[in-house]
Amino acid sequence: MLTVSDGRSIQLHDLPHGLIRVDKQKTKKPQEKNTIQLTMMDKLEYAFILEEIKMQNEKGEPASRRVISENSKSLSNPLTTQQVRHRLDFLEKHHYVTKGRGRAGTKITLEGVDFLLSLKEIIK
DSSP states (O other): OTTTSSSSSOOGGGSOTTSSOOOHHHHOOOOOOSOOOOOHHHHHHHHHHHHHHHHHHHHTOOBOHHHHHHHGGGSSSOOOHHHHHHHHHHHHHTTSEEEOSGGGOEEEOHHHHHHHHHHHHHHO
16 A cells, blocks of 8 residues: 555555545534634733734734733733733634734734624623
């Protein structure tokens, strides 16, 4: 099999058709939930973080965890840099932001702008 394969390892497409039986019940992916369950506190924090990132991006400045944390001191519950990191991980997982390394900072995506607008509507 290795001599007829394309690379250094045997891939599924290298095997003869019909050799492997695929159970369609097992290959179906569970349906993803499109709705995210957030508390009102979560919504306020995510809206604040996304707004901060958006403002920093519009100024052409990097949006860092430290800057977001410093600016959160105006909130009733300020965020530590670790809390900001955790929330940014969530936002990146849902494609609302992209995190850059070093001075690149964090950037808001189009999905993130839409999410921010929906959060602002809820918070009103």
